[in-house]
Amino acid sequence: MKMNRYEEIWLMLSGGMLVIFMLITGYQTFALGMGPPSNKETIDPQKVDETAPFDNPGVFKTGENEYEVVMTLEVFNFNPGKIEIPTGSTVTFIMTSKDVVHGFQVVDTNLNAMVMPGHIQKATQTFDKPGEYLVLCNEYCGAGHQHMSTTITVK
Numbered sequence: 160m161k162m163n164r165y166e167e168i169w170l171m172l173s174g175g176m177l178v179i180f181m182l183i184t185g186y187q188t189f190a191l192g193m194g195p196p197s198n199k200e201t202i203d204p205q206k207v208d209e210t211a212p213f214d215n216p217g218v219f220k221t222g223e224n225e226y227e228v229v230m231t232l233e234v235f236n237f238n239p240g241k242i243e244i245p246t247g248s249t250v251t252f253i254m255t256s257k258d259v260v261h262g263f264q265v266v267d268t269n270l271n272a273m274v275m276p277g278h279i280q281k282a283t284q285t286f287d288k289p290g291e292y293l294v295l296c297n298e299y300c301g302a303g304h305q306h307m308s309t310t311i312t313v314k
């Protein structure tokens with residue numbers, strides 16, 4: 160097959176770039192152990208119930224208008240299931256999964272996080288408007304995935 164010299168050069172250049180990109184990604188993954196883009200803290204997913212702070216999930220007041228929610232996610236629920244906070248509160252969610260990958264999305268806010276076993280996920284949100292905020296799991300996690308939801312009550 161007769162090929163134009165420029166065509167050959169461009170083919171080699173783009174093929175070479177592909178190989179270089181794959182080498183970089185492979186190096187980052189395997190040699191540098193790069194994980195998912197989230198909070199870097201890790202936890203033994205087998206021992207969530209014994210590891211602080213997840214041995215005591217709940218809503219904790221940490222300051223003036225500031226709360227911390229320590230939450231575990233598992234098929235197919237959020238623990239604590241009932242969250243009530245006053246209007247204007249800034250809430251830091253500290254989450255991990257006890258089994259598979261779950262999602263934590265709070266409708267009408269920018270809160271949307273992936274919660275993975277073995278990783279601690281953190282997200283902060285200020286709730287300025289009172290109401291019932293729907294919390295959904297948006298990562299397919301099994302047969303009951305569509306039932307995995309709860310609410311945050313702001314009043």
Ligand code: CUA
Pocket residue numbers: 233234235260261262296297298299300301304305307
């Ligand atoms: Cu948990 Cu889908």
